[in-house]
Amino acid sequence: MALIEFDRISKLYPGTTAPAVDELSLAIEAGEFLTLLGPSGSGKTTTLMLLAGFEQPSAGEIRLDGQPIQRLPPHRRGMGVVFQSYSLFPHLTVAQNVAFPLSVRKVAAAETAARVAAALDTVRLPHLAGRKPQQLSGGQQQRVALARALVFEPRVVLMDEPLSALDKKLREEMQLEIRRLHRELGVTMVFVTHDQSEAMTLSDRVAVFNQGRIEQLATPQALYDSPANAFVAGFVGDNNTLPGHVDGDGHLRLPDGRGLHARGIGTLGAGAAAQLCVRPERLHLSDGGAGHANRLPATVLDAIHQGDHWRVVARLQGLEATWFAKLAPRELPRPPAPGDSVHFSFGHDDAWLFPA
Numbered sequence: 140m141a142l143i144e145f146d147r148i149s150k151l152y153p154g155t156t157a158p159a160v161d162e163l164s165l166a167i168e169a170g171e172f173l174t175l176l177g178p179s180g181s182g183k184t185t186t187l188m189l190l191a192g193f194e195q196p197s198a199g200e201i202r203l204d205g206q207p208i209q210r211l212p213p214h215r216r217g218m219g220v221v222f223q224s225y226s227l228f229p230h231l232t233v234a235q236n237v238a239f240p241l242s243v244r245k246v247a248a249a250e251t252a253a254r255v256a257a258a259l260d261t262v263r264l265p266h267l268a269g270r271k272p273q274q275l276s277g278g279q280q281q282r283v284a285l286a287r288a289l290v291f292e293p294r295v296v297l298m299d300e301p302l303s304a305l306d307k308k309l310r311e312e313m314q315l316e317i318r319r320l321h322r323e324l325g326v327t328m329v330f331v332t333h334d335q336s337e338a339m340t341l342s343d344r345v346a347v348f349n350q351g352r353i354e355q356l357a358t359p360q361a362l363y364d365s366p367a368n369a370f371v372a373g374f375v376g377d378n379n380t381l382p383g384h385v386d387g388d389g390h391l392r393l394p395d396g397r398g399l400h401a402r403g404i405g406t407l408g409a410g411a412a413a414q415l416c417v418r419p420e421r422l423h424l425s426d427g428g429a430g431h432a433n434r435l436p437a438t439v440l441d442a443i444h445q446g447d448h449w450r451v452v453a454r455l456q457g458l459e460a461t462w463f464a465k466l467a468p469r470e471l472p473r474p475p476a477p478g479d480s481v482h483f484s485f486g487h488d489d490a491w492l493f494p495a
């Protein structure tokens with residue numbers, strides 16, 4: 140049995156007409172790192188607040204260990220919560236902030252001191268116990284917030300974009316830190332982000348949210364390699380697209396009559412409107428050589444050196460589309476110049492067809 144189950148949960152906020160969460164079902168396994176990923180307004184925070192008990196569902200049931208928890212107040216759900224803003228108490232020291240959840244639970248002083256020390260050790264901040272939050276860097280404040288969420292040894296830790304206020308380097312350090320904590324403590328983590336690379340770095344599984352529903356729930360690798368639909372393909376990783384129709388042979392027929400070969404997904408019958416999706420790293424640049432099922436002539440707009448790869452941006456000839464390729468430097472000893480004619484070529488298995 141899953142540790143946490145959402146059973147057709149809906150949330151309609153008062154005064155709104157569209158549900159923020161729409162008949163959502165989701166099972167979270169004990170010990171897993173699950174990330175809710177999706178665009179702004181897709182219902183990630185609402186889902187987390189429903190789980191934490193700060194919001195009530197309009198319909199459906201949430202179960203912990205098989206027991207409905209709607210009636211349990213937040214502090215009796217055994218869940219530590221870390222929000223986007225650090226939300227530390229400015230007038231309390233680091234140690235007092237971390238001790239706060241224990242004082243709410245009326246834990247004795249000696250045990251509190253021991254647990255606070257252990258939690259600060261866990262986030263590697265024991266030397267800063269006496270400081271006030273404003274005397275800490277952003278990353279240090281975020282660690283204190285994490286220590287405060289861990290100090291009462293919750294079974295589940297919920298985190299809502301906890302790293303979004305940090306710069307890139309600090310964010311990446313904290314991601315590794317959170318991975319380490321998850322490994323060492325074995326606690327179940329539910330993490331919210333709209334940053335797909337953060338989701339890929341941290342998660343055992345990722346739930347891709349869109350308009351209050353889950354489009355796909357899968358491992359990072361499966362999301363990337365086998366997206367369930369065009370939304371997931373576009374949200375997880377970069378993507379080039381073209382609209383068209385499926386013809387009688389299962390090819391994509393472009394508006395100008397050209398045919399392209401691609402992997403069909405689902406049941407796309409002849410005549411169906413479809414979208415072709417190709418990852419930029421699956422594209423090759425050739426000036427006419429054979430070897431790939433598909434070749435699209437294009438006019439180069441720009442070639443940008445990005446250190447580990449070239450990004451070649453080009454307008455597809457005869458089509459209303461601009462695509463880009465990511466090419467390894469050794470694949471492109473001499474980059475094309477703006478205005479050059481090239482071909483984007485790709486294999487049958489490099490392209491997916493989704494319902495439009």
Ligand SMILES: Nc1ncnc2c1ncn2[C@@H]1O[C@H](COP(=O)(O)OP(=O)(O)OP(=O)(O)O)[C@@H](O)[C@H]1O
Pocket residue numbers: 152153155158159177178179180181182183184185186333
């Ligand atoms: N208290 C509220 N009252 C009314 N509507 C709300 C409330 N909170 C959220 N919403 C609406 O519910 C929807 C989902 O919001 P939610 O905060 O869950 O999205 P999110 O995925 O966390 O977005 P973001 O990435 O911007 O944080 C949005 O349309 C939002 O406007």
Ligand SMILES: [Mg+2]
Pocket residue numbers: 183184185
């Ligand atoms: Mg949010």
